[in-house]
Amino acid sequence: EPEVTQTPSHQVTQMGQEVILRCVPISNHLYFYWYRQILGQKVEFLVSFYNNEISEKSEIFDDQFSVERPDGSNFTLKIRSTKLEDSAMYFCARDTGTGRHEQYFGPGTRLTVT
């Protein structure tokens, strides 16, 4: 099954700036996830989003983060005031929509905070 697409592929921003990362579903899935992977480290869960609401979030997902589905299609992750330690790959993932466990990941956005 196809994954999701993500834009941009690479985002460079200055510390303190806001960034918006976008995830575009191939079809009308209900469950989406954002994960983060700091360079050389494991993939970490940030937040899950179901039916236009946050379903679950991790400790990493603090007040600096927010998620939206502003137009019913694109799914965004916003970081309000970026920090150096936010530099990472950010992956959007979707489930199969059937209640099964598999999650399929997008290609990711590399965020570099300078």
Place this chain on the structure above:
Amino acid sequence: GESVGLHLPTLSVQEGDNSIINCAYSNSASDYFIWYKQESGKGPQFIIDIRSNMDKRQGQRVTVLLNKTVKHLSLQIAATQPGDSAVYFCAENIRSSGNTPLVFGKGTRLSVIA
């Protein structure tokens, strides 16, 4: 604490040989496990999964073995090819329902020597 981890950070194998990548988990309630392959600059790619009520599952050139007694998971790749070079992650879902976050291990880098 970390629930999922890996025994070996790197593994080098000759082309044509079989590869075995190991993973230990600590949560006995984990119900579902997935192996992902991540190539450089890309998102995790689903390889194979296994439920906790199984001890073996086979795919194309890959086999996943689950030993619940010692909480150990392994991925076996038959006739390893250069295209198998990547970082491999095990991930677990600690709840039996779908649509829940995955907990990833740290990853093992597989290098295939031609």
